[in-house]
Amino acid sequence: MNILTTVFLRYDNLKIYYPNNVLANIPIMNFCRSPDMGEGIDFYIHVATPVVKLALMKERILRCINNKKEHWYPGAMVVLQDVDEANKLKISIWLCHTFNFQDMGMRCVRRELVLQEMMKVLKDLNIEYRMVPLNVSARNVPSIESTRMPTTWNYS
Numbered sequence: 575m576n577i578l579t580t581v582f583l584r585y586d587n588l589k590i591y592y593p594n595n596v597l598a599n600i601p602i603m604n605f606c607r608s609p610d611m612g613e614g615i616d617f618y619i620h621v622a623t624p625v626v627k628l629a630l631m632k633e634r635i636l637r638c639i640n641n642k643k644e645h646w647y648p649g650a651m652v653v654l655q656d657v658d659e660a661n662k663l664k665i666s667i668w669l670c671h672t673f674n675f676q677d678m679g680m681r682c683v684r685r686e687l688v689l690q691e692m693m694k695v696l697k698d699l700n701i702e703y704r705m706v707p708l709n710v711s712a713r714n715v716p717s718i719e720s721t722r723m724p725t726t727w728n729y730s
Contacts, residue, residue, distance in 0.1 A: 610647065611671040613685060617692065618662040619701050627699050638691045639669055645684050647672060
């Protein structure tokens with residue numbers, strides 16, 4: 575609300591400006607105080623995962639999200655975002671809640687449901703993340719024994 579005008583945000587996020595002298599004579603109803611909340615979930619899988627399994631994973635996660643129309647708006651995305659350390663694929667799930675930012679407890683509950691479904695899909699498809707093996711040789715490690723004692727210790 576400004577001095578001369580008030581800005582309203584329509585359902586499609588279009589800003590509409592009304593003069594305050596017009597609004598003084600009509601009833602105003604506020605349906606929500608904030609826009610709907612977006613959600614992003616990132617996880618890593620092994621770079622050697624076959625493309626067919628990636629497509630199945632994406633399809634099953636999106637099907638689960640689209641079946642919960644009361645929780646999520648249509649248009650969720652599962653995207654391959656990056657390759658990290660030459661052995662990990664970063665996958666992101668982007669969705670939009672059907673409520674706004676005031677209900678943080680419900681946000682956590684819904685996020686947990688998506689995470690559980692994601693883990694179930696990964697387990698069913700046998701997709702897992704593995705570290706690249708790293709050989710460590712510890713043959714020539716010097717001994718840790720020392721004859722020096724800190725000055726604050728008792729010598730008894």
